[in-house]
Amino acid sequence: MNLKVKIGQLQLNSPILCASGTFGISDELEGLVDYRNIGAVIAKTITLKPRAGNPPPRIYETECGVLNSVGLEGPGVDGFIKKHLPNLKKLPTKFIVSIGADSLEQYKETLNKVATRNEVKAIEVNLSCPNIKNKGIVAQNAKLTFKTMKALRAVTKKTLIAKISPEVTDVAEIAKAVESSGTDAISMVNTFFGLAININTKKPYLGNTYGGYSGRAIRPLSLYRVWRVAKEVKIPIIGGGGIETAKDAIEFFLAGATAKSLGTINLVDPNAATNILTGIKKYMEAKNIKGIKELTGGLNG
Numbered sequence: 136m137n138l139k140v141k142i143g144q145l146q147l148n149s150p151i152l153c154a155s156g157t158f159g160i161s162d163e164l165e166g167l168v169d170y171r172n173i174g175a176v177i178a179k180t181i182t183l184k185p186r187a188g189n190p191p192p193r194i195y196e197t198e199c200g201v202l203n204s205v206g207l208e209g210p211g212v213d214g215f216i217k218k219h220l221p222n223l224k225k226l227p228t229k230f231i232v233s234i235g236a237d238s239l240e241q242y243k244e245t246l247n248k249v250a251t252r253n254e255v256k257a258i259e260v261n262l263s264c265p266n267i268k269n270k271g272i273v274a275q276n277a278k279l280t281f282k283t284m285k286a287l288r289a290v291t292k293k294t295l296i297a298k299i300s301p302e303v304t305d306v307a308e309i310a311k312a313v314e315s316s317g318t319d320a321i322s323m324v325n326t327f328f329g330l331a332i333n334i335n336t337k338k339p340y341l342g343n344t345y346g347g348y349s350g351r352a353i354r355p356l357s358l359y360r361v362w363r364v365a366k367e368v369k370i371p372i373i374g375g376g377g378i379e380t381a382k383d384a385i386e387f388f389l390a391g392a393t394a395k396s397l398g399t400i401n402l403v404d405p406n407a408a409t410n411i412l413t414g415i416k417k418y419m420e421a422k423n424i425k426g427i428k429e430l431t432g433g434l435n436g
Contacts, residue, residue: 136419137426138412140174140394142371143294143319145257147174147229147394150415150427151384151408154375154398155180155233155259155298156205160215161222164405172409174394175229177322178219180261182235183245185211190342195331200350200377201399202329204343207235212248224254231296235261239283243290250291257294260287260318263325274300274325277312284316296373298322301353301360310364322373322396323364324357350399353377358390365391365432379407381414388430 140150152175158164160179170176188208195202210218212234223230232249236242242260249255262274262283273279274297284297297313299306301324313321326347331340339345357376365372374392377399378384384395400407415427424430 136416136424137428138416140371140427142296142373142394143257145175145229145231145294149174149408149412150388150394151412152177152231152373152375152394152396153401153408154396155231155261156203157398157401158405160209161219162226165226167405169406169409170226170228172412173228175231175257176223176226177231177233177259177396178215178223179209180207180233180235181209181212181215181245181249182207182237183212183241185209185214192340192342193346195340195346197329197331197348197350197352199352200329200348201402202331202341202346202348203326204341204346206343212245216248216252220252220254229256231257231259233259233261233298239286242283242287246287246290250293255293257296258291259296259298259322260284261298261325263298263300272300272302274298274309275303277308280309281312281316284313284318288317294319296320296322298325300325301327301356301376306360307363307367310368314368314370318370320371320373320393321364321368322375324353324360324374324376327353327356349376351377351379354383354386358386361387361392362390362434378411381411381418384411384415385418385430388427389432389434391432391434393431 155177189206329348354377361374371393374387375396
């Protein structure tokens with residue numbers, strides 16, 4: 136049974152990835168997780184300079200998901216390289232570095248710092264972080280998405296993955312801009328904007344008022360967007376959003392995703408990848424499917 140997938144130049148032994156922001160910044164979960172069942176860990180997004188993040192509270196659990204507003208808290212790229220990259224290198228699986236920025240110049244400088252490290256083989260570009268000059272996020276503008284990824288493509292030949300937002304008028308337009316820029320793959324979806332209000336205090340539960348909503352409630356919305364994009368682009372899609380079981384993951388394969396990204400479920404069960412991969416194997420065996428590629432885009436109708 137062949138479970139290997141390829142994202143750009145990155146060969147993965149498992150199609151299950153753990154999403155940025157849900158699995159620590161390096162090796163925090165070592166000893167709790169069977170990394171053999173994880174194709175790659177995507178580290179928490181890092182920025183050029185250290186960030187304190189958004190005011191607390193930063194996490195609020197709703198009936199069917201989680202709102203978060205962490206705000207890209209982190210040590211900055213130099214601190215990441217010095218303190219956390221050595222630990223990522225020791226993990227018994229592949230890893231992907233995620234970068235975010237407020238401007239194109241910051242993206243380029245941050246990318247250059249991590250891409251020149253021999254141990255870094257792939258970089259995810261988080262296009263869903265705030266963009267001060269445009270008062271929005273990069274991935275809400277097809278022209279800006281293309282411009283950003285085209286410029287970053289010129290910085291490195293290593294595997295580049297663009298993480299795009301579901302909060303757009305036409306997600307396929309954004310995805311095609313990513314593909315046209317020469318980017319190797321697309322990661323989708325990121326969180327949806329959400330708000331929760333305490334009716335007693337009449338104040339929002341999050342310190343930043345609103346945040347990103349994730350969890351099982353967004354799965355049908357995420358699945359639709361993956362299917363929509365898969366019909367328009369040929370580059371690999373890392374699909375995710377509300378995946379909790381093997382059945383959920385198989386749906387994303389059938390919709391056209393090459394690999395799966397686990398997010399909120401990692402906060403509940405850090406070893407969820409093991410159970411999900413076991414379920415995928417059982418499904419493939421029952422259906423006499425020899426390779427994971429046979430599932431990709433297999434939706435009938």
